[in-house]
Amino acid sequence: MNIIICVKHVPETAEAEIAIHSSGKKIKTEDLVFDINEWDNYALEEAVQLKEKHEGSVTAITVGSEAADSTLRKCLARGADKAIRLTDKAFEGSDSYVIARILHKVIQDLPFELILTGAQAGDDGYAQVGVVLAELLGIPHATMVKKVEPLKGFVKVNRELEGGLEEIMEVKLPALLATQTGINEPRYISIMGIRKAMKKEIQVLSLKDVGLTEEEVGESGSWITVEKMFIPPVEKKAEILTGGVDEITTKVVETLRGKGLI
Amino acid sequence: MKEVFVLAEHRQGELRDVTFEMLAKGMELSQKTDTDLTVVLLGHNVEKFAKKLTDHAKRVLVIDDARLENFNAETYQKVLTHLISERKPTLTLVGHTAFGVDLAPSLATELDLPLATNCIDISFEGEKLVVVRQVYGGKVNVKASLRKSESYIVTLRPATFEAKGTKPQGGEVIKIAPPFSDDITYKRFIEYFQPPAGDVDITAADIIVAVGRGIKDVDNMSIVEKLAEAFGGVLACSRPIVDKGWLPNDRQVGTSGKTVKPKLYIAIGISGQFQHISGMKNSDLIIAINKDPKAPIFRSADYGVVEDLFEVVPTLSDRLLEGKR
Ligand SMILES: Cc1cc2nc3c(=O)[nH]c(=O)nc-3n(C[C@H](O)[C@H](O)[C@H](O)COP(=O)(O)OP(=O)(O)OC[C@H]3O[C@@H](n4cnc5c(N)ncnc54)[C@H](O)[C@@H]3O)c2cc1C
Ligand SMILES: Nc1ncnc2c1ncn2[C@@H]1O[C@H](COP(=O)(O)O)[C@@H](O)[C@H]1O
Numbered sequence: 001m002n003i004i005i006c007v008k009h010v011p012e013t014a015e016a017e018i019a020i021h022s023s024g025k026k027i028k029t030e031d032l033v034f035d036i037n038e039w040d041n042y043a044l045e046e047a048v049q050l051k052e053k054h055e056g057s058v059t060a061i062t063v064g065s066e067a068a069d070s071t072l073r074k075c076l077a078r079g080a081d082k083a084i085r086l087t088d089k090a091f092e093g094s095d096s097y098v099i100a101r102i103l104h105k106v107i108q109d110l111p112f113e114l115i116l117t118g119a120q121a122g123d124d125g126y127a128q129v130g131v132v133l134a135e136l137l138g139i140p141h142a143t144m145v146k147k148v149e150p151l152k153g154f155v156k157v158n159r160e161l162e163g164g165l166e167e168i169m170e171v172k173l174p175a176l177l178a179t180q181t182g183i184n185e186p187r188y189i190s191i192m193g194i195r196k197a198m199k200k201e202i203q204v205l206s207l208k209d210v211g212l213t214e215e216e217v218g219e220s221g222s223w224i225t226v227e228k229m230f231i232p233p234v235e236k237k238a239e240i241l242t243g244g245v246d247e248i249t250t251k252v253v254e255t256l257r258g259k260g261l262i
Numbered sequence: 263m264k265e266v267f268v269l270a271e272h273r274q275g276e277l278r279d280v281t282f283e284m285l286a287k288g289m290e291l292s293q294k295t296d297t298d299l300t301v302v303l304l305g306h307n308v309e310k311f312a313k314k315l316t317d318h319a320k321r322v323l324v325i326d327d328a329r330l331e332n333f334n335a336e337t338y339q340k341v342l343t344h345l346i347s348e349r350k351p352t353l354t355l356v357g358h359t360a361f362g363v364d365l366a367p368s369l370a371t372e373l374d375l376p377l378a379t380n381c382i383d384i385s386f387e388g389e390k391l392v393v394v395r396q397v398y399g400g401k402v403n404v405k406a407s408l409r410k411s412e413s414y415i416v417t418l419r420p421a422t423f424e425a426k427g428t429k430p431q432g433g434e435v436i437k438i439a440p441p442f443s444d445d446i447t448y449k450r451f452i453e454y455f456q457p458p459a460g461d462v463d464i465t466a467a468d469i470i471v472a473v474g475r476g477i478k479d480v481d482n483m484s485i486v487e488k489l490a491e492a493f494g495g496v497l498a499c500s501r502p503i504v505d506k507g508w509l510p511n512d513r514q515v516g517t518s519g520k521t522v523k524p525k526l527y528i529a530i531g532i533s534g535q536f537q538h539i540s541g542m543k544n545s546d547l548i549i550a551i552n553k554d555p556k557a558p559i560f561r562s563a564d565y566g567v568v569e570d571l572f573e574v575v576p577t578l579s580d581r582l583l584e585g586k587r
Contacts, residue, residue, distance in 0.1 A: 013398040014475070014533045015554060020402070027402060097377070119363075124397045124404075126379050127358070131367035140336065140448035143364045158455060161273070161360040162517055167332070168452040182505035223376035224393070224406045232396070232403045232558075238550060238566035248567055249578045252549065253585060255565065259547065261469070261526050262493065262582065 001056035001150065003047045004115045006103055006130070007040040007075060009068035010123040024228045036071045039118025043179045045186040046148060047116050048079035054150060056113075057081045061106065063091060063099050069202055076197035077189045083200065088207040090214050095222035096124070100132035102217065105210045108137060114155070115176040119144055127178075134176035142171050143178040264297040267354040269342070270304075270315060271361055273333070274454065277311050280357035282425035284418055285318040287384065288355050289428060292320075295386055297352055301433070304341055306331035316433035327440040332451040335364040337442070342369055344441040350413055353391070358417035370415045376408040377415045382422050391416075399535050400558040420517070421540040460512040462496055469495030470524045472515055472542070475502040476531015476552065476571055483508055485575050486530055492582040498522070500532045516541035531571050534559025551575070 011032035059082040060075035072083040117130035134141035147158035292299040298320040356362040370377035383394035471490040490497040527545035550563035
């Protein structure tokens, strides 16, 4: 089974201080740590497990800057066979629709039975690249995938719905699946894997290689354009309890006692 | 007359809340732009829903067919492509739900219409459609505009718009024949699956101690277990804790987990992304412990403790146990 995974190199922001760039249209990223998108990490593991069970190959593709090589190396170290990076100055400002179009141009010429993406990118949370890509390729898709079972000519998947409910679907192959977190247990990278990955080549392609025009990518090709970024206004604000840890815990206990909760 | 479409979402015999939230927002937009509000209802044996929806819109377009009984992105897309091409609504609203995200991007691609997903606000500025989205886990908002088009598609985040009741609209029900002759070929719905329930029902608890990724390691879980015990409450969590297998899935709070409404909810090392918040925001009292003062959880909490959880949690457990002695 030949599998393609689309991965995005994203900044870790849950624990970081975030500042808006002076353009007002993006955040400052100099001090942030980047890694593979959380959802893609699960997609990667799923791809490698499927390859181990059903043979074939795994190709990891990203649209990003040279810095995204570290994410591709991670894919190679964990079991991907090939890596492709799509990089061009003209790609800057592309929304998720354009990203999908760029990916489409490259993937349409590659052999595959399955494409895996993450359900969403943790940075801008569009949750659309996979589904747009599937439509452009003319193949069926399923999102929010929590379980994958390849059968003859189709794949049986569990899709996660709200409230813990799942639905079981059959999707004809070749297909695109957007995986949800928790679908598997991503493995640790072995030293051997890292050594092997360092030796593998990352193929780099540009706008020209991809075969799209400048107008079709970047802001001009996008469905949506950022006008401004801002820190969300606070509608309801928590009362912050201050003092040392001792004082704070005392305040918590007193408050709860006052309300009859303990 | 131009229209604003709202795609009704239903599952297992129930119209879902997001439908009414979209209708409320859709009503506001249709009034502002002088267009009609139209519900699109796809399903099988859905007369009951159609009738209910007439209260909320000018018309209800119903396509009733056995092949539409359960949501299926393939068949839904066929029908909607047909309807949108025929009637050219200015805007089609779809929920940013497990259904909506499976449908809207391919629908927009097929129709070559601009799409904005996961929006928390939407308005027309003249002909321009402007949306607000949240990025970086809710730490930053983006105001964005869509490429100019005569028709747009937008997915709205659930539990964000208020489903306010309007006076009954007395809408008209219009039945439309299913626009497909062939069978569903690519995607087949088999069945629903409800993972079995565990031994603890967090929805019944008065006090919930909820832990998130800030706990860092499975070995640290004992400190929150101890706090839950000291409170006489139950331990719940955010999604990453279940994904890692540190707690069973029936302890997860949020859109894909449980919705809880305890007297006291203590969120520890949880950033407060909307999928978590929508499962606990109606708790009577919310206390958040997080070392990041900018964490979105503080926008939903009543009290906040901006400290290292590894210092606060054990001390708090001790205080509570002291008090009991
Ligand atoms: C379709 C879909 C459905 C989802 N459903 C759910 C759901 O039902 N429930 C859910 O919870 N999530 C759900 N999610 C995931 C959600 O988007 C977030 O990824 C998740 O809620 C983040 O969990 P967290 O807050 O524990 O982790 P993070 O966002 O990583 O936050 C960790 C927090 O811990 C704090 N912290 C770290 N160390 C310390 C310390 N020493 N002391 C104090 N604080 C510390 C950090 O400042 C940070 O704020 C869903 C996502 C999708 C796409
Ligand atoms: N720049 C990118 N390069 C490769 N894949 C991407 C890129 N952006 C998004 N994806 C894939 O699409 C999924 C959904 O992303 P999004 O639609 O942006 O939320 C991600 O989990 C990735 O698998």
